[in-house]
Amino acid sequence: SQQGEEDPQALSIQEGENATMNCSYKTSINNLQWYRQNSGRGLVHLILIRSNEREKHSGRLRVTLDTSKKSSSLLITASRAADTASYFCASLFQGAQKLVFGQGTRLTINP
């Protein structure tokens, strides 16, 4: 399966701490995207990183991509209770016309 695998499946931290989630994939990609899903809602796009990029920032979010290891990580700094959600990576594999979503990391921020 080309599906990205996310690690950990669940993460619980205290408010103010940093949260790191990882995504690994098996075949070459054109780009990788991260989405957030609040419980029972649709997904919201967070950030896109292309295969020729190594790091991107957006506010408190930092995404890295290591194509040699076929992996990406999402770092949320200074976490807030509102960051509680599931986070999904989605990969656009070379030659494909559609995104392939991972199974997600469920993040809980404790006040």
Next chain:
Amino acid sequence: DGGITQSPKYLFRKEGQNVTLSCEQNLNHDAMYWYRQDPGQGLRLIYYSQIVNDFQKGDIAEGYSVSREKKESFPLTVTSAQKNPTAFYLCASSRKTGWGETQYFGPGTRLLVL
């Protein structure tokens, strides 16, 4: 107010019944998608459409059908052939398929079987 709308929010299906989930977008996007999400799982692609009057099967198309008669609309029918339809269904759109395109998601429809 631009975006994607899905209706209804909750839908109940009786055994042997076909039901249709609505998805409308006013973003002027060419591409539209339907995904299925089961509890604690990621998204699986059911169907996608790159242009009006054209659509392609995704990874789990069996038991589902779609139409794309208008650019704004991409309804999904869950047929009686889908034996395990209980799930959360998400519709999405993007400016086009593939290359670096962000997908914009609707709020979802939860389908339950009576």
